[in-house]
Amino acid sequence: MEEVRRIGDELSFSLLTAESLRAAADEAESFKAECGEVGKQVDRLAQMLRTLARLVSGSVQIYDRPIRRVVVEVRKNLERALALVRKCKRHSIIRRVCSITNAADFRKVINLLESSNGDVKWLLSVFDSDGDGSFGGGISISLPPIATNDPILPWVWSLIASIQMGRLQDKIDAANQLGSLAGDNDRNKKIIVDEGGVPPLLKLLKESSSADAQIAAATTLGFLASDQDKVTAIVNELGVPIIVQVLGDSPIRVQIKVANLVARMAEHDAVAQDEFARQSVIKPLVTLLSLDVFLDDMQSSKHNSIPSLVQMNKEIGRDQSHKSYKSYTSSLSLYRDTGGGTGSRTGPYHKKERENENPELKHELKVSCAEALWMLARGNVANSRRITETKGLLSLAKLVEKEVGDLQYNCMMALTEITASAELNADLRRAAFKTNSPAAKAVVDQMLRILKEVDSPTLQIPAIRSIGSLARTFPARETRIIGPLVMKLGSANQEVAMEAVVSLQKFASPENFLCAEHSKTIIEFGAIPSAMKLIRNSDQKVQLQCLILLCYLALNASNHDCLEQAKVLTAALEGADRVVGFQNVEFKELVSKAIYQLSLYNGGSHSQMLAYV
Structure with a gap:
């Protein structure tokens, strides 16, 4: 209402200026024809301004951005015309000589007033009343004079007004068109955000009873969430709680779009990641991702007794209050009735829809939820912890x-x-x-399976990276992890081989408490010949990482027979003088330490190589 009052004040001031201009035109003593034309323009303009003022005062949800822009220009044009027309009154000879007025000045002013008439007429076409106090908010395809140099702007204004003020079908159509504009280029996205497009889209997403409307709003917001600034705009409009609520209380096809929106926002903004976590988005995402997985396990189990179900609850990390069969089944019932959330207003509908939904749509929902969890966990320790505190790890491993x-x-x-x-x-x-x-065992098992059975670098690279990240968790006896990594040193895909080298470094690094034991295992699985082959046949980046690995092995297992037989020191030196990284002080120091360590165990043959370095 305060916004409406301020717009009303602007319109009132413009109307007062228009009345003053009309009176000045009637009192003109010179250029009477031109002043008469000005008066006609002002009469039309004042009539439309009064209509616009009535529309504004009768609406509690007016979209004010284009009104403010137009009214400011109208007032400027009226003031300029008033200043010109006042010069045409009877004055002394001296004043008439000092204030020279000509027909060209009037032509400019009349053109400005015609433009103002066009702008206000366009506003009335956008904020069109149905005659019963409600606003249609029709989409105007005309181009107001104020936006001649930027035709996208009035289109965006019209679409946003329709989303905020129109009928349901108009809102859906406008949201879809706004999404098409946002998908075209970043400039359109910026205009939509700057012109206040986010709040009505969030309102449509939250309050609409139509799944089509929610899908249109979520899709358009997803297009807008393309960089940190635009995601911040959505967060600042308190969009995160709305998005989380809709995710837990909507049909599947809406949940798909909302999960995609979560993924896009989390991808571009760390603040959004944290805000989503505070609003507890992770639990419904994991639930939507994993429910069918564990239901399948229950149905396929040969021991569906109460104790076995309780044990399953323990294994998937459910809360203590849900460790009984009664709690487990009641929670599943709640999920089915609410579509994955609590407080649903349409639970039975969602239950029936979910049961009749085609498998492809359910699969698409899981794809979207998995991506959202990926983006929420990316570079965020707290969110990763939250996922592990649910049954998320086991769900992800089973789906892999x-x-x-x-x-x-x-x-x-x-x-x-x-x-x-x-x-x-x-x-x-x-x-x-x-x-x-x-x-954890399920995760590691799947990573090893990918390395052994799946011939896809796209999957092998993250699997190798994950094993390397967990290097400090493996005991010395867990030798089954090392073998597949060493095998990948010989991969035809250099990126896979590179990741394998880096992961093996994490096992052999002095920062790993069991580096000595792991280094011996790495050597025994034949890593040294493969590493030397990589040094000979790879680019400098891979050579550098291989040399670092060999240095770690030399430091941790310098008395191992394989080191002498493979002449690791020679390979390291021959490779080091060709690698750019050799100029790095830390790398050079690492090589020196490795040579010195080996010289203690292999003596004379290496002393001359030490001098060479």
Whole structure:
């Protein structure tokens, strides 16, 4: 209402100026014909301004952006015309000589007033009243004079006004058209955000009873969420709580678009990541992703007794209050009735719709939820911890095992981000990836399966990276991890081989408490010949990483027979003088330490090489 009052004040001031201009035109003593034309223009303009003022005063949800822009220009043009017409009154001879007025001045003023008439007429076409106090908010395809140099602007104004003030079908059509504009280029997205397009889209998403309207709003917001500034605009309009609410209380086809929106916002803005976590978006995402997975496990189990179901609850990390069969089944019932959320107003409808939904749509929902979890976990330790505190790890691992395509890839990337966070955070590593944890074991098993059975660099690279991130969690006896990594040193795909080298470094790094034991295992699996081959046949980046790995092995297992037989020191020196990284002080120091360590165990043959360095 305060906004409406301010617009009303602007319109009132413009009307007063128009009345003053009309009176001045009637009192003109010179250029009477021109002043008469000005008066006609002002009469039409004042009539339309009064109509516009009535529309504004009768609406509680007026879209004010174009009104403000137009009214400011109208007032400027009226004031300029008033200043000119006042010169045409009877004055002394001296004043008439000092204030020279000609017909060209009037032509300019009349053109400005014609433009103002066109602008206000366009506003009335956008804010069209149905005659019963409600506004149609029709989409205007005309071009107002104020936006001749930028035709996109009035189109955006018209669409936003329709979303905010129109009938339901008009809102849907306008939201879809706004999404098409946003999808064209970044400039259109900026105009939509700057002109206040986000609040009506969020309102449409939240309050609409139409799934089509919610889909249109979520899709358009997804297009807008293309960089940090635009995502921040959505967050600042309190969009995150609305998005989370709709995710938990909507039909599947709406949930797909909303999950995609979560993914886009989390991808571009760390603040959005944290805000989504505060609004508890992770739990419904994991639930939507994993419910069918665990229902399948229950149906396929040969022991559907109460104790076995209780044990399943323990394994998937459910809360203590849900560790009984009664709680488990009641929670599943709640999920089915609410579509994955609580407080649903249309639970039975969602239940029936979900049961009759085609498998492709359910699969698409899982793809979107997996991507959202991936983006929420990316570079965010706190969100990774929240995912592990649900049954998220086990769900992701099972889907990596059972699925293919985008769903498998998104789940794999989510696990890669979680393991990367575990590498950085010791508390998360100890809590989520304990050796005896079923979820951690499932994750590692799937990573190893990918390395052994799946011939796809797209999946192998994140699998290798995940194993490397967990290097500190493996005991010395866990030798089954090392073999597949060493095998990948010989991969035809250089990026896969590079990732394998980096992961093996994390096992052999002095920062790993078991580096000595792991280094011996790496050597025994034949890593040295493969590493030397990579040095000979790869680019400088891979050569550098291979040399670092060989230095770690030399430092940790310098008395191992394989080092002398393979002449690792010679390979390191021959490679080092060709690698750009050799100029790096830290790398040069590492090579020197490795040479010195080997010289202690291999004596004379290496002393001359030490002098060479």
